Amino acid sequence: MWFKNAQPYRLTKAIDWSIEELEQRLDAYRFTPANSQETVKLGFVKALGNKVGQALVHGAGNNLMIAMEKEEKMLPASVIREELDERLQALESEQGRPARKAEKDALKEDIIATLLPRAFSRRKQIRALIMPKQQLILVDCSSANRAEELLSLLRQAIGSLPVAPLLPNTLPEEAMTDWVRTGRVGNLFELQEEAELKSLAEAGGSIKIKDLPLDSDEVKAYLDNGLLASKVALDWSESISFVLHGDLSLKRLKFADVLQDHNDDIDKEDLAARLDADFSLMCGEFEKLWPNLLDAMGGVDETI
Secondary structure (H helix, E strand, O other), X not given: OOOOOEEEEEEOOOOOOOHHHHHHHXXXXXXXXXXXXXXXEEEEEOOOOOOOOOOOOEEEOOEEEEEEEEEEEEOOHHHHHHHHHHHHHHHHHHHOOOOOXXXXXXXXXXXXXXXXXXXXXXXXXEEEEEEOOOOEEEEOOOOHHHHHHHHHHHHHHHOOOOEEEOOEOOOHHHHHHHHHHHOOOEOOEEEEXXXXXXXXXXXXXXXXXXXXXXXXXXXXXXXXOOOEEEEEEEEEOOOEEEEEEOOOOEEEEEEOHHHHHHHOOOOOOOHHHHHHHHHHHHHHHHHHHHHHHHHOOOOEOOOO
């Protein structure tokens, strides 16, 4: 339930989706396993996991959570290439001439169609938190491309989706560099002993810093030589720690034990109640963290 990552997007217009309306829209795109000839399949699945209820949308206050499953058939390129080489050799030997491009393409398509029913499948679930009051959508994945897949499917389901990249008024790299240089972030944030510095030069490299105070002479020397902070590890309010990236994504999110233990009084057998309580608690923390983070960067750029 607790998010491990957060790819953020800004809602550019107010939304007033009800749980019932969104549930109905998503149901038309409910996940079903890929058939024998499908290489990729996307669809929405139960928001709280397979063991709890049937709902594709789960709400807490004004916040909504949805989940998408992606199935991919695994066909190694080397296997396709090996089979294609064998068939091309047989064809060229029979015809007494090199195979034409159209023939190669047709053979490759036939090989894929033959192998797909026997291919292994890989499945991955991704959750997203929709926060209308904060004008945010947070996607729990480490890849921006995966996040875009979920947003694209959501856009298909509801017809339109008014989202844009979340950009602050201060460039994230500039803000993070200033934090490292001064040792101050404010807004309940504390720098941790981890960062990545990069050069702006075309062929420039990057320096990863781990378990080293960011106010050390070594780090200051890198900054004096023109390197910028592209990632920094932060702790917020002794509740959430994470690594902030230059695209404003949060990676390696970790919620403090004292926070996660807050709902231990709920009967462990009542999984639905525990997941709902954890979700509400996580939403409450995000509702405070994100305004603090964006304020530390001069607010949101709403021109895009």
